[in-house]
Amino acid sequence: MNVIESIGTIANNMKKEQTTLEEAIKQRLRVNVSDVDMVDGVDRLIYNHCKNKSDVRELIGGSKPTFNKKINEVIDSGLISEPIYQNRSHLFTHEQVMILLDHFGFEKYADNHDSKVVLVTNHKGGTGKTSTTLALATATATDLNFNAKVLVLDLDPQGSAGQGVLQVAEDSIYVTMTDLLLAEFEPDNEDNLVNALLNNGYSFEDIVSLCPFSTHLSNLSVITAFPNDERFVDMYWQLDEAERTRLLCKFKEIVLPILKNHFDVIYVDLPPQDSPITWSALEGADMILVPVTPRYYDYASTTNFMGNLHERLGNLPSQGRNIEWLKMVAVNYNENSKPEYQTVQKLLRSVRNHLFTQTISHSDAFTAAAELGRTVLDIKKSEEICTAHQFDLAVDSVRLFYKQFKNELVAIAAK
Numbered sequence: 580m581n582v583i584e585s586i587g588t589i590a591n592n593m594k595k596e597q598t599t600l601e602e603a604i605k606q607r608l609r610v611n612v613s614d615v616d617m618v619d620g621v622d623r624l625i626y627n628h629c630k631n632k633s634d635v636r637e638l639i640g641g642s643k644p645t646f647n648k649k650i651n652e653v654i655d656s657g658l659i660s661e662p663i664y665q666n667r668s669h670l671f672t673h674e675q676v677m678i679l680l681d682h683f684g685f686e687k688y689a690d691n692h693d694s695k696v697v698l699v700t701n702h703k704g705g706t707g708k709t710s711t712t713l714a715l716a717t718a719t720a721t722d723l724n725f726n727a728k729v730l731v732l733d734l735d736p737q738g739s740a741g742q743g744v745l746q747v748a749e750d751s752i753y754v755t756m757t758d759l760l761l762a763e764f765e766p767d768n769e770d771n772l773v774n775a776l777l778n779n780g781y782s783f784e785d786i787v788s789l790c791p792f793s794t795h796l797s798n799l800s801v802i803t804a805f806p807n808d809e810r811f812v813d814m815y816w817q818l819d820e821a822e823r824t825r826l827l828c829k830f831k832e833i834v835l836p837i838l839k840n841h842f843d844v845i846y847v848d849l850p851p852q853d854s855p856i857t858w859s860a861l862e863g864a865d866m867i868l869v870p871v872t873p874r875y876y877d878y879a880s881t882t883n884f885m886g887n888l889h890e891r892l893g894n895l896p897s898q899g900r901n902i903e904w905l906k907m908v909a910v911n912y913n914e915n916s917k918p919e920y921q922t923v924q925k926l927l928r929s930v931r932n933h934l935f936t937q938t939i940s941h942s943d944a945f946t947a948a949a950e951l952g953r954t955v956l957d958i959k960k961s962e963e964i965c966t967a968h969q970f971d972l973a974v975d976s977v978r979l980f981y982k983q984f985k986n987e988l989v990a991i992a993a994k
C-alpha cells in the first residue's frame with residue numbers, strides 16, 4: 580500500500596472510531612452538575628451561588644415579618660421548596676431566588692432594555708476571548724438586579740466555551756448553530772438532524788428554541804459548537820455569490836430574532852480566525868468586545884486585526900451598520916510587569932475611549948477554576964483552590980470590569 584492509500588485507510592478507520600455528535604457533545608460538556616463536591620448534600624456549584632435570607636429580603640424588600648409571611652406562602656404553595664438550613668441560616672438557591680423575583684413581579688431586564696448580541700472576538704489566539712465571555716456571562720446572570728436571561732453562543736469549532744467551563748444539563752437535542760444555518764444547503768447530510776426534525780413537523784423556531792443547554796444558573800444557557808462545524812466554511816466556498824450572501828445573513832435574519840425572543844444578552848465566543856463563521860456573526864452583532872493581552876506580539880496582531888475588521892465589516896451585506904458599539908479590554912494583565920504596563924499605556928494612547936479603563940488581571944484563579952469546570956465567579960475563597968490574593972485579583976477585576984461593561988450595555992440597550 581502506498582502512502583496515499585494508507586492515508587485514505589487511516590481516515591476511514593478513524594472515522595469509524597469517531598463518536599456521534601450526541602456522544603461527543605456529552606463528552607465535551609460536563610453533563611449534569613457533579614456529585615463529587617457536595618456541601619451538606621448540596622452540589623458545590625449550586626451552593627456557591629446561594630443567597631441567605633437577609634440578602635433575599637434586601638432584594639425583595641419588606642419588613643422582616645412581612646417578608647417571612649410572603650416567603651412561607653410561596654413555600655406552602657409549592658412554588659419553591661424549603662430553603663437549605665445551614666449554620667443557623669436559610670440559604671436560597673439561585674434558581675429559587677429567580678423564581679421569587681418572578682413571583683413578586685420584580686423588574687426584568689426586558690422591561691426596559693432590548694436584547695443585544697455581544698461578539699467577543701480577536702483573530703489572535705489565546706487572548707482571553709473564552710475566559711472573558713464566560714466571566715461576563717456569569718456576572719450578568721448572577722446580577723439579580725439586572726434580572727436578565729443570558730445565552731453563551733459558542734461558535735468556535737475548536738474551542739471552547741461549552742467545553743468544561745460551564746456545567747450543562749442533559750436536556751436538549753443535539754443540534755449546533757452550524758446544523759441550523761446549513762440545513763437548507765445540505766439536505767442530504769444525515770448527520771444534520773435539522774432536516775429530519777423539520778420533516779417530522781417541528782418548525783424552525785421549535786428547533787432553535789430546543790438548542791440551548793441549561794446550566795447550573797437557571798437564567799444562563801449555552802449553545803455549543805462542535806469540531807464538525809468547520810464544514811460551514813467549506814459549504815460557504817462551494818456556494819455561488821448570491822447563496823453566500825444568503826448563508827451569511829441567515830444567522831442575523833432567521834436565527835437571531837428567535838434567540839432574541841428567548842434571551843436578553845447573547846454573548847458570542849468566536850474562534851481566532853477570519854472566516855465565514857466570524858463574518859456571519861459580525862453581520863448579526865450589535866456590540867463588539869475585543870479582549871487583548873498586553874504583550875508585545877498581541878498588540879501587533881490586534882493592530883492587524885482592527886485593520887482587517889474595518890475592511891471586513893465594510894464588505895459585509897450590512898456594511899457594518901449594525902454595529903452600535905466596539906470596545907477593547909486588556910485581559911490577563913500583570914500590573915507589576917513593566918512591559919505590560921507600557922503596552923497598556925500604548926493601548927490607551929491609540930485606542931483612547933474605546934479601551935475600558937478597568938482591566939482583567941492575570942491570576943492563577945482563572946486556570947484553577949477552569950480545571951474544575953468553572954469560572955472565577957463560581958468559586959468561593961474558602962475553597963482555597965488558589966491563594967486569597969489570587970482569588971481577589973481575579974474576582975475583583977472581573978466584577979469591576981462587569982460594572983463598566985454593564986453601564987455601556989444599558990446605554991446601548993435602553994428602550
Ligand SMILES: Nc1ncnc2c1ncn2[C@@H]1O[C@H](COP(=O)(O)OP(=O)(O)OP(=O)(O)O)[C@@H](O)[C@H]1O
Nearest residue numbers: 704705706707708709710851911940941942945946
Ligand atoms: N486573566 C487571566 N489570568 C490567567 N490566565 C488566563 C487569564 N485569562 C485567560 N487565561 C488563560 O489563558 C489561556 C487562553 O485563554 P482563553 O481560552 O480565554 O483565550 P481565547 O482567546 O479564547 O483562546 P482561543 O483563541 O484559543 O479561543 C487559557 O489557558 C486561560 O486559562
Ligand SMILES: [Mg+2]
Nearest residue numbers: 708709738739
Ligand atoms: Mg476561545
